[in-house]
Amino acid sequence: MVLVIAFLIGGILTGYLIRNHRRLIVVASRLTDGAIFLLLFFLGLSVGMNQQVVSSFSSIGLQSFFITLLAVLGSVLVTFLFHHLFFRKR
């Protein structure tokens, strides 16, 4: 948690320092895409390596999927409502 914040702030400071070097910023954004792909690969890997999760995937998987789908849908809709009620005018 502390490291998470530290890396983020380190990046922000670096970004601020190089804010006028367009080419470096473009490189950073390309690298970001690559790192996202890598992250997803390792996330899949850690799920796949967890025997307990894999073995119960079919039975508990559907339950987990639908409860999450509704949680996300509910969140997005209420946020959408709040957005229109309190953040309008942009």
Add this chain to the structure above:
Amino acid sequence: MKNTLVILLFFAAGLLAGIFSLFPESLSGEQMTLYVLYLLLFLVGIGVGANKDTLKLLRSVNLRIFLIPLSVIIGTFLGTMVYSWFDETLTLRECWAVGSGFGYYSLSSVLIKEIAGESLGVIALLSNIIREIITLLLAPVLSRLFGHFAPISAGGATSMDTTLPIITRSTGTEYAAVSVFSGLVLTLLVPFLVPLIL
């Protein structure tokens, strides 16, 4: 949309590699995820720091910024309540507890396992991983359909780290501050909400 597909392919490849043990046990997926996450946060930070609109947006949002995590909490509770009407094997409290991980799977699943047992713990783990994956996959679509706060909302607690890059890419780096703030508030609430509900 093409990127979403690529992301899904990478996830599927990782999943298969994990299931068929193509990587040595010593190379822990969780550990690697963490390292890549740090790199990613640094890169996202660069995008935020280099963007001249970040401060401007933060100033225009002020105290209303608390409404974003609040709407995520209300929405998650409503959604999981609707789910509990259709699933007789889970009580309303159990559904709410699973939902109040807000995607923070490591902590919420451990907390729930301690309080409510192994099987609800696994549901919490899977469900909150799925929340992160849904957000990673649907962020661009959500942003187009429901506005710039939608992917932040979907991400829940993860909008401060794992889903932050995809959120800023689909909404713009000027939304990073709101995203981190919302995720931080929700992350801090997880250890209080889960035991309170169960």
